[in-house]
Amino acid sequence: MVKVTYDQVVAYRLHVNHLVDRLPPGEYERAVHAGLQDTGPRDALVSLHARVTDCPPDSWEDERLVQAYSPRQAVYLLPKRNLGVFTIGRLPSDPQARKEFDELTDRVCRELAGHERRGSGPVDMRQATWTGRVVIRWTASAIFTREVPAQDIDPSEARRELCRRHVHAFGPTTTAAYAWWTGLPPADAQRTWEELADELTQVDVDGTTAWILTTDKDTLTAAPEPKGIRLIPAPELRLFGQDKTGLFVGPGERRKPPGRDSFHAHGVVVDGELAGAWGRSKGKVRVRLARALTAEQLARLEHEVLTMPIPNATMSLVLERDEMPA
Secondary structure (H helix, E strand, C coil), X not given: CEEECHHHHHHHHHHHCCCCCCECCCCHHHHCCCCEECCXXXXXXXXXXXXXXXXXXXXXXXXXXXXXXXXCCCEEEEEHHHXXXXXXXXXXXXXXXXXXXXXXXXXXXXXXXXXXXXXXXXXXXXXXXXXXXXXXXXXXXXXXXXXXXXXXXXXXXXXXXXXXXXXXXXXXXXXXXXHHHXXXXXXXXXXXXXXXXXXXXXXXXXXXXXXXXXXXXXXXXXXXCCCCEEEECHHHHHHHCCCCCCCCCCCCCCCCCCCCCCCCCEEEEECCEEEEEEEEECCEEEEEECCCCCHHHHHHHHHHHHCCCCXXXXXXXXXXXXXXXX
């Protein structure tokens, strides 16, 4: 069995999620390969900025992208052509449950009557997005809902592809982490996991058993030490491990950025480590560092802030702890 350390795991995740080397301009579909959570105002836009070179304020509205609710009620930015993977792939396999979702969506679509509607509506409006027939558009001040053509994908293949994307982005990982992330019933998650058994390789993460895509094994063991600075929103902290072991994707906040509080909810990543926390009010970004940075690192930090593509905002950096160059 391949043995890897926690630091190797983080290095792998940062690399495959394009948080070390940015993608070329306009490569938004690759940036949202595993979906980007958009819970806070413009979280997904900040995540795009951390992954894509020269990311403009309207990049989240690119015609190749779409927004929908996850089963855990969070808004996600997704690749439009793979909408079925992230919606139908998250539905339970139980026929009666699927029938109820379809009937609910029929009612919602009749209510929409072919028009985009302002507001997320009742809870069933959110659940209707899980069938891939309803999507949303969240402007950070309002939500709009509209009907889209039904997704042409087999549910079993959708679940398998969703599992591949989870393991690629968050691996090494476990069946429990996959079930939590998708919201699938544990039995459905286990069944899909078993269907992909020939594509998975078992690894040891500091004494804990986990799995990686076999095609990613070499990347995991050979990922170089991350270099550079990124400002990531709170949902991205899952890359550092948030389950009960602190190793895998999961609920809770097992690994908090140093200096985190209710305002500084997000993470400052320096050379692959959480080195501080940040918060934003319009264009003002307040950063609380836990350690001193070099002059070059401070310049890169300022560049990350000043190029953050927040719409209709003049960006500025406020260091709340007076850090001097090393």
